[in-house]
Amino acid sequence: MEDCNNIIEGILYLKGDEGIDIKELSLILEISKKEAVEAMDHFIEAYSKRGFDGLQVVDFGGKYKLATNPQYFPYYQKMVEQSKTTLSQAALETLAIIAYNQPITRAKVEDIRGVGCDGMIRKLIAKALIKEVGREESPGLPILYGVTNEFMDAFSLASLDELPELGDIVETESDEDIFTTRYQEGDLSETD
The missing domain is CATH 1.10.10.10 (Winged helix-like DNA-binding domain superfamily/Winged helix DNA-binding domain)
Structure with a gap:
């Protein structure tokens, strides 16, 4: 399952703002949709426990994406402004x-x-x-x-x-x- 987590992390990074839905994830991983849901749930749980909070996995209308944590928005805004x-x-x-x-x-x-x-x-x-x-x-x-x-x-x-x-x-x-x-x-x- 660890390899699956690494693969999902890479996929989310590569997909960027487009994100990925369960159907596409199941096709890429060559698993059923049910297994893809379980893999994504496992990944989200593991990702949230990894000890860093700068990025988070979000679900926007069935599309999973990596996004910055809004808690740190003032710092990201400063970076852009400076x-x-x-x-x-x-x-x-x-x-x-x-x-x-x-x-x-x-x-x-x-x-x-x-x-x-x-x-x-x-x-x-x-x-x-x-x-x-x-x-x-x-x-x-x-x-x-x-x-x-x-x-x-x-x-x-x-x-x-x-x-x-x-x-x-x-x-x-x-x-x-x-x-x-x-x-x-x-x-x-x-x-x-």
Whole structure:
């Protein structure tokens, strides 16, 4: 059962904000739904007894996820507020893909970037630059993301129509990135 706990912990970590339901867990572990419920119950019990309370397992509408403990929210908030570093290139790429293609799922962003972006999406949500805007009508009902009013304010945009045409950006042969330039000029700080 210990290996099962380790596997479930890894699955929850990899699933991130999407979480996992019992049906999917039973398919991955190749066990019955009843056994999957028992395995998840055992995992939650063992996880809560492990001696650390920074993370907890939560059940949101049948989806199990790892989440931060709300008891420590003031510390997490300070971390976000005190951070003054610029967005990484990966975060800027993810932000640009969402801005130009919204509403868009995480999977489609990953298809465009060619790498996983769950962490980048969480970072951009924490910075209030993107948000969940709905669910795609496809199997699993994946989350759709779009930019926020804070994004619009940070980049001085009245509407997304003001974003440069993608063709214009490619043709300019400049190393200058519209998002990086404004961000580095101070129009956007890590806490915005």
